Amino acid sequence: MDTLQQAWLQGEDWGGKVYSNGWQAVDSRLDVIEPATGKRLGTIGTASGSDVATAAKAARDAQAAWADVPYDERSSLMLRVVAKAQEHFEEIVDWLVREAGAIRPRAEFEFGLMVTALREAAFMPSQAQGILLPGPSTRISFARRVPLGVVGVISPFNFPLILAMRAVAPALAVGNAVVLKPDPRTSVSGGFVLAKLFEEAGLPKGLLHVLPGGADAGAALCSDPNVAMIQFTGSSAAGRKVGELAGRHLKKLSLELGGKNSLIVLDDADLDIAASNAAWGAYLHQGQICMSSGRILVQERVADAFAEKLAARATHLPCGDPFTGQVAIGPMISDGQLQHAKGIVDATVAAGAKLLAGGTHDGLVYHPTVLGGVTPAMPAFKEEIFGPVAVLTSFGSDDEAVELANDTEYGLSAGIISRSVGRALAIGNRLRVGLLHINDQTVADEVVNPFGGRGASGNGTSIGGPANWEEFTQWQWVTIKDQAAAYPM
Ligand code: NAD
Numbered sequence: 001m002d003t004l005q006q007a008w009l010q011g012e013d014w015g016g017k018v019y020s021n022g023w024q025a026v027d028s029r030l031d032v033i034e035p036a037t038g039k040r041l042g043t044i045g046t047a048s049g050s051d052v053a054t055a056a057k058a059a060r061d062a063q064a065a066w067a068d069v070p071y072d073e074r075s076s077l078m079l080r081v082v083a084k085a086q087e088h089f090e091e092i093v094d095w096l097v098r099e100a101g102a103i104r105p106r107a108e109f110e111f112g113l114m115v116t117a118l119r120e121a122a123f124m125p126s127q128a129q130g131i132l133l134p135g136p137s138t139r140i141s142f143a144r145r146v147p148l149g150v151v152g153v154i155s156p157f158n159f160p161l162i163l164a165m166r167a168v169a170p171a172l173a174v175g176n177a178v179v180l181k182p183d184p185r186t187s188v189s190g191g192f193v194l195a196k197l198f199e200e201a202g203l204p205k206g207l208l209h210v211l212p213g214g215a216d217a218g219a220a221l222c223s224d225p226n227v228a229m230i231q232f233t234g235s236s237a238a239g240r241k242v243g244e245l246a247g248r249h250l251k252k253l254s255l256e257l258g259g260k261n262s263l264i265v266l267d268d269a270d271l272d273i274a275a276s277n278a279a280w281g282a283y284l285h286q287g288q289i290c291m292s293s294g295r296i297l298v299q300e301r302v303a304d305a306f307a308e309k310l311a312a313r314a315t316h317l318p319c320g321d322p323f324t325g326q327v328a329i330g331p332m333i334s335d336g337q338l339q340h341a342k343g344i345v346d347a348t349v350a351a352g353a354k355l356l357a358g359g360t361h362d363g364l365v366y367h368p369t370v371l372g373g374v375t376p377a378m379p380a381f382k383e384e385i386f387g388p389v390a391v392l393t394s395f396g397s398d399d400e401a402v403e404l405a406n407d408t409e410y411g412l413s414a415g416i417i418s419r420s421v422g423r424a425l426a427i428g429n430r431l432r433v434g435l436l437h438i439n440d441q442t443v444a445d446e447v448v449n450p451f452g453g454r455g456a457s458g459n460g461t462s463i464g465g466p467a468n469w470e471e472f473t474q475w476q477w478v479t480i481k482d483q484a485a486a487y488p489m
Pocket of ligand 1: 234290
């Protein structure tokens with residue numbers, strides 16, 4: 001058995017199990033595969049529809065008592081989870097590296113984001129929870145934020161730990177119970193780690209259930225009568241299905257979906273800095289980030305020089321197994337994901353784009369790729385690739401940059417690099433995005449900021465920082481009279 005299983009996250013705790021009122025063995029199982037090597041790291045249990053129903057009922061039963069727990073106790077619990085996580089820092093990071101294919105610095109960064117999410121959640125219970133409203137002096141009228149009940153969280157594989165915790169921690173902190181369905185490919189780092197941390201920190205039973213599973217388990221969560229809200233992070237295609245189902249069952253819904261994000265390089269930019277921003281934005285975590293710089297728009301006058309600089313960077317980035325080597329590019333999560341990226345690259349080259357770097361792979365490690373001369377008619381311009389591919393398109397005027405950047409159904413993130421902040425902001429103000437970065441690439445999240453997209457990138461909700469009250473509670477209007485008075489009827 002692998003060394004990872006002999007420590008805190010022992011396979012015997014979770015092997016063949018789901019976490020629902022403690023660890024429960026289930027019939028359906030799935031191997032956890034290390035994408036860089038194909039090695040089996042363990043075996044998880046996967047939830048059936050009836051496991052989801054049982055968990056949602058147990059969560060509903062446990063929630064009211066939890067909402068009554070004094071605010072400082074809920075807050076302290078979040079801080080105890082931070083302390084527990086810090087005790088097991090090395091092991092959690094190792095799991096992110098091996099299960100999700102993250103390079104170590106990126107895994108450590110994700111761990112840091114998780115800590116921030118927990119600390120931010122710890123502040124929530126002690127904040128003011130409502131507002132005093134005007135009204136007659138014979139009546140007190142106020143509105144307060146109340147927990148929703150049971151929040152169903154459906155999370156993806158790419159940043160499994162933070163994308164689960166950014167919902168689980170604030171949802172619990174404000175008095176909800178949670179049923180988490182992580183992606184089956186990353187259910188240890190994106191699910192069982194959270195179960196272990198909250199259990200050991202003393203979260204009462206029934207308040208957090210972790211049920212790995214696929215679309216079926218997710219759909220069961222979206223239609224369960226005991227679930228009040230679905231917080232979904234994943235592809236726009238699955239988000240549409242989740243939205244339909246959750247809408248039919250009248251659930252509150254938060255959708256954080258895909259992106260095709262433009263990094264715009266203006267002709268007054270420092271091209272070495274711009275190329276390093278582009279490499280980071282396009283290649284970080286093998287381009288498997290919703291905010292990846294999926295389109296790099298470069299002003300014509302500097303386009304050739306920029307492409308040369310980016311291709312030189314791409315060619316020199318070390319690639320391989322992030323657990324055994326110091327690499328910048330690790331494996332993609334699965335062969336399906338790799339074939340998807342490869343298919344778009346090949347079709348775009350066939351349509352006339354120039355392959356300036358990469359385009360090849362070793363196992364699941366797809367080499368950082370640069371496609372030059374991409375036009376809006378080519379597949380790489382339109383589709384979310386979710387692979388380490390820089391797609392270069394040139395433009396003439398600033399107006400044309402705006403037009404190209406907005407030529408997408410998505411609307412998540414944009415970055416603009418220029419020596420003139422005024423000029424960059426004038427462009428940025430015209431972009432239909434939820435996240436806008438002047439003099440930076442497109443990948444950024446600090447958890448304290450509201451995070452959300454427009455168009456096919458979401459349904460107008462945001463998660464993180466000041467958005468979390470809106471997300472995980474709802475208003476309740478309360479009036480109080482000293483005594484009931486008669487009405488003229
Ligand atoms: P995915 O949509 O295939 O899966 C995401 C989650 O949804 C998984 O847990 C999966 O099991 C579940 N799921 C899939 N189909 C479902 C259905 N019909 N009903 C209920 N649940 C279902 O996405 P993925 O390929 O794992 O992740 C990559 C996608 O996620 C990309 O499009 C990326 O841009 C997006 N993403 C968005 C954000 C964001 O915050 N906006 C963050 C990370 C990833």
